[in-house]
Amino acid sequence: MVANAVRWTVQDLEAMPDDWGWKRYEVIDGELLVTRAPHIFHQSAASRLHIALGNWSDRFDLGRTFETPGIVFSPGDGVIPDLVWVSHERLENGIDEAGHFTIAPELIIEILSAGKNNEQRDKDIKRRLYSKYGVSEYWVVDWRLKTIEVYRRNQAQLELVCTLLENDVLSSPLLPEFELAIDKVFS
DSSP states (O other), X not given: OOTTOOOOOHHHHTTSOOOTTSEEEEEETTEEEEEEOOOHHHHHHHHHHHHHHHHHXXXXXXXXXXXXXXXXXXXXXXXXXXXXXXXXXXXXXXXXXXXOBSSOOSEEEEEOOSSHHHHHIIIIIHHHHHHHTTOSEEEEEETTTTEEEEEEEXXXXXXXXXXXXXXOEEEETTEEEEEEEHHHHHO
16 A cells, blocks of 8 residues: 555546547546557447447437546546436536536446456446446447446446347347347447
8 A cells, every 4th residue: 555645636637648549548536547549349339339329319319329428427536438328317417518427327338448457447446436426327348259248226336237148139228119239239
């Protein structure tokens, strides 16, 4: 344990270099996390999910989908998930002047990047953070294994309810009539 460890804040991120998309800076519980630009198949899965959720949102007009939005939960907790879906009600009252979410979207999606540390960050650290701030549903997408883990809020925690494989269909109680074949996410 370091006696006087640096505690990063969201405000500190404003001083970080502009890497034109090559690096992503996030802060969770005062710890700085830096990730590299993702693999193209990571981006492909995110785009396919964005299109499917966007089309569903256009049809039902219950909310909107955003890719890589900034979410500032507190001065020591600021993240950039791959994709979110948010209801109109939360969107109306949950954006700051800089265009960052200040409240939890109902659905957050993270696409796994290579490496044990990246997987632990998304499956454990971010899941706990999203649980703490009230995310209703969390999808962890593994484009290498072609799986999607679905976590849903049970009391105050996001708990794993299923792991969907290539032949399965993704649906959600948050999104009435939304269905997406898993193989379409990875094709």
